[in-house]
Amino acid sequence: MNCLDYRRQLGADPRRETPEMQEHRRGCAGCAAHQARSLGFELALKRSLQVAVPDGLAERILLAQATGERGTRTRRRRRWGWLAAAAVLVAALGVGLQQLQLFAPLARQLVVHLQHEPEALLTHVPLPVAEIERPFAQRGVVLAAPLPAGISYAQPCPVGTMGSVHMVMPEPEGPVTVFFLPTHRERRGDYVDQGMHVRAVPMGTGTLALVAADTRHFDALEAGWRYSLEGTAATAAGAP
Amino acid sequence: MQVSSRQRQFDALVRAHNGDLYRYAYWLCGDAALAQDLTQETFLRAWRSLDALRETDAAKAWLITILRREHARLYERKSFDTTDIGELDLDDRDSLSPEQLGEDSLVRAAMLQLEPKYREPLLLQVLGGFSCEEIARELGLGAAAVMTQLFRARQKLKHLLGAGRGEASA
Numbered sequence: 001m002n003c004l005d006y007r008r009q010l011g012a013d014p015r016r017e018t019p020e021m022q023e024h025r026r027g028c029a030g031c032a033a034h035q036a037r038s039l040g041f042e043l044a045l046k047r048s049l050q051v052a053v054p055d056g057l058a059e060r061i062l063l064a065q066a067t068g069e070r071g072t073r074t075r076r077r078r079r080w081g082w083l084a085a086a087a088v089l090v091a092a093l094g095v096g097l098q099q100l101q102l103f104a105p106l107a108r109q110l111v112v113h114l115q116h117e118p119e120a121l122l123t124h125v126p127l128p129v130a131e132i133e134r135p136f137a138q139r140g141v142v143l144a145a146p147l148p149a150g151i152s153y154a155q156p157c158p159v160g161t162m163g164s165v166h167m168v169m170p171e172p173e174g175p176v177t178v179f180f181l182p183t184h185r186e187r188r189g190d191y192v193d194q195g196m197h198v199r200a201v202p203m204g205t206g207t208l209a210l211v212a213a214d215t216r217h218f219d220a221l222e223a224g225w226r227y228s229l230e231g232t233a234a235t236a237a238g239a240p
Numbered sequence: 241m242q243v244s245s246r247q248r249q250f251d252a253l254v255r256a257h258n259g260d261l262y263r264y265a266y267w268l269c270g271d272a273a274l275a276q277d278l279t280q281e282t283f284l285r286a287w288r289s290l291d292a293l294r295e296t297d298a299a300k301a302w303l304i305t306i307l308r309r310e311h312a313r314l315y316e317r318k319s320f321d322t323t324d325i326g327e328l329d330l331d332d333r334d335s336l337s338p339e340q341l342g343e344d345s346l347v348r349a350a351m352l353q354l355e356p357k358y359r360e361p362l363l364l365q366v367l368g369g370f371s372c373e374e375i376a377r378e379l380g381l382g383a384a385a386v387m388t389q390l391f392r393a394r395q396k397l398k399h400l401l402g403a404g405r406g407e408a409s410a
């Protein structure tokens with residue numbers, strides 16, 4: 001076995017080392033170091049993949065199964081009626097805890113949402129227009145004019161109980177996160193939460209929210225988004 | 241009043257595998273809300289065909305197969321209706337330290353950039369704990385092809401991470 005074979009096999013399955021591989025590694029300092037790095041990488045990879053599992057997921061699945069079953073097998077209903085009841089109870093408890101977060105002021109919710117989605121800020125490459133239009137379509141939003149240019153992230157995210165389109169616009173001074181909440185009406189306001197500036201503006205059918213480290217682009221972005229969502233001239237932002 | 245053994249089996253299945261399935265779904269679609277839906281739909285399908293499952297040892301592979309199929313279906317269906325999955329975003333990534341969060345989020349972003357043909361075997365191996373032979377069976381590929389994809393997947397991942405960090409050693 002040579003170094004190339006060793007590294008190929010190790011790269012395919014770092015946790016498994018055959019006796020031949022072991023023999024090679026013991027006689028080759030380069031591959032021994034390579035293996036140490038590989039195992040470190042493997043550990044980091046495994047840890048990164050362990051995203052948090054939503055609370056109460058098992059209970060919600062069991063509840064869905066129990067209620068679905070009730071519809072189709074009325075005769076057996078009584079047998080596991082208790083299960084549905086238990087699941088409802090657990091689900092209700094879960095909801096109670098979430099509500100603490102769900103009804104926090106909007107600015108806080110947006111900042112927290114952003115903190116939980118750090119990967120949103122990692123790319124600066126503009127998305128194809130179709131990929132940005134898709135979450136808007138999913139949320140039932142009809143755009144009045146073309147979207148602002150340069151959006152690098154667009155997901156139909158839940159923010160508390162509200163549906164949103166969560167986007168990122170990478171400005172030279174740092175990213176601005178844009179949320180459009182199509183069914184939520186919020187009064188106009190500027191906030192600071194955990195060092196982040198947040199602006200909420202009623203727009204279209206709902207609310208546009210901008211989140212960034214500073215407010216320098218807020219006026220221009222607000223005007224641009226009003227044009228995209230309402231089709232009105234981009235000059236008098238906030239004017240009647 | 242007793243619960244059927246079928247119900248008991250299902251209960252155990254959900255409790256044992258919901259986490260793994262959710263994570264697998266999350267890394268397939270990169271969306272927490274969608275991943276919850278996928279996980280739930282997978283278990284509901286599993287319930288309907290529970291009799292097909294003979295040995296519990298095979299349960300995880302079986303569930304992942306259902307999940308992968310469900311995911312494929314979802315993307316064939318052009319417009320997926322997300323109007324009522326908007327409630328729950330229950331991540332608790334803030335339990336991680338800032339450094340961990342930083343490094344993890346880089347790896348996570350890189351993972352989502354990997355093409356599915358590289359991402360999937362890697363998920364099966366790292367998350368699923370499956371051997372190359374088992375992955376080959378699951379993906380309908382030869383073992384040698386799977387080995388190559390796994391090797392390339394790691395290379396690409398390291399490359400993406402190296403590019404993201406600028407000066408880091410790959």
Ligand SMILES: [Zn+2]
Binds near residue numbers: 002031
């Ligand atoms: Zn060597």
Ligand SMILES: [Zn+2]
Binds near residue numbers: 113117155158166
């Ligand atoms: Zn989001």
